[in-house]
Amino acid sequence: MTRPGKRNLLTDVDGLTVGQAEDHAARSGVTIILADRPVAAAVDVRGGAPGTIGTDALDPVSLVGTVDAIALSGGSSYGLDAAGGVMAWLGARGRGFRFAPDVPAAPIAPGAIIFDLANGGDKNWGADPPYRRLALAAVERAAPEFSLGNAGAGLGAIAGAYKGGTGSASLMTEEGFTVGALAIVNAVGSPIIPCTDVFWAFPFEQGKEFGGRRLNPGFAPVAPALPPDVKQPARPGANTTVAVVATDADLTRVELKRLAIMAADGFARALRPVHTPFDGDTVFALSTAKRPVGEPRPYVVTQLGNAAADCVARAIARGVYEAETLGEWRSYRDCFAQGKDSR
Numbered sequence: 001m002t003r004p005g006k007r008n009l010l011t012d013v014d015g016l017t018v019g020q021a022e023d024h025a026a027r028s029g030v031t032i033i034l035a036d037r038p039v040a041a042a043v044d045v046r047g048g049a050p051g052t053i054g055t056d057a058l059d060p061v062s063l064v065g066t067v068d069a070i071a072l073s074g075g076s077s078y079g080l081d082a083a084g085g086v087m088a089w090l091g092a093r094g095r096g097f098r099f100a101p102d103v104p105a106a107p108i109a110p111g112a113i114i115f116d117l118a119n120g121g122d123k124n125w126g127a128d129p130p131y132r133r134l135a136l137a138a139v140e141r142a143a144p145e146f147s148l149g150n151a152g153a154g155l156g157a158i159a160g161a162y163k164g165g166t167g168s169a170s171l172m173t174e175e176g177f178t179v180g181a182l183a184i185v186n187a188v189g190s191p192i193i194p195c196t197d198v199f200w201a202f203p204f205e206q207g208k209e210f211g212g213r214r215l216n217p218g219f220a221p222v223a224p225a226l227p228p229d230v231k232q233p234a235r236p237g238a239n240t241t242v243a244v245v246a247t248d249a250d251l252t253r254v255e256l257k258r259l260a261i262m263a264a265d266g267f268a269r270a271l272r273p274v275h276t277p278f279d280g281d282t283v284f285a286l287s288t289a290k291r292p293v294g295e296p297r298p299y300v301v302t303q304l305g306n307a308a309a310d311c312v313a314r315a316i317a318r319g320v321y322e323a324e325t326l327g328e329w330r331s332y333r334d335c336f337a338q339g340k341d342s343r
Contacts, residue, residue: 266312
C-alpha cells in the first residue's frame, strides 16, 4: 500500500526545501523550491494562458537539463522577477552551471506565475514590484517544513468561487520511491463536486488531509456544462494552477518529461473544467536521483507518474482546504459547515 511521507509535503523527497514570503498588503507572495544540488528537471504546460520563465531550457534536447531552484510567484508578469531574485541568491553562493573555471556560475531557476492582480490587494508598487525582494526573503527561509493555504505564492490565489492557496502532498510507493507535489491553486475550475461539499479529489485523499468529506450512498454527481462555482467572470490571464512534482527515483530527462505529462492529469482529478483557454496550467518535474531505477524502467515510470498525478490532485485539494478567507474571497471551510452531511 502507498502512504504519505512523514511530512506529507513535497520536501519528503530528500534534497529539496521550500521557502515562502508574502506581501499581505498586496495580497501576493512567492514560493521557492530549492534543491541542495543541481537536479534533473522537465516541464509540461497544458493551460492556454501560461506565464513562465526559463522553461525552454528544460526541453530534453537542451544543453543543461538541471535546475538549482524553481520560482513560483503571484503578480502575473511582474512575478517573473522572482526567478531573478533566486538566481542572484544562488550566484552569490557560487551555485549554477559553469562553462569554465574562470567564468561566473550561471544559476538555473525556471519559474511560473499566477494572476492575482484583481484580488483587491494594493498593487500600486510603481517601478518597484516586490517579487525580487520576496524571492530573496523566501529562499533564505527554505526549510523542510512550510505552511499551506494562504502562504507564499498562494496568498492571493482564488480557486473557482473559493479562496485558493498553496497545497502539498507526498506518497511512498511500495518499491520505496518517494513522490511529492506542491501546487499553487488559482484555477478557473471548481475543486468541489456540484451540490456537495466534497472535493473532486476525494477518492485519492489520505486520511482526512482535506476534511474527509464523502458522497452519500446513492448520490450521483450532476454534470452541468460548467459548474456554477467556476470563477466568474473567466478572463484570459486571470488564472493558473502551477505545480512542482518531485521524486527521488533516478529518472532520465525524457522520463521526467513523461512524469510531468502524467502528473498534469492530477489537475483533471481535482478541478473541473481544467486546462482552459483562461488557465496557465504548468507542471515542473524534478528528480533528486537518490534511488536507482531498475528494469523494466517504463513500468517504474508508469507507477511514478500515476503516483505523481494523485499527489497533484491531493495537493490542489489541500491548498483549497487549508486556505483562509481573504477579503471578499471566502474559504472552503467558511463556505461549508464541516459538521453537515454531504448531499
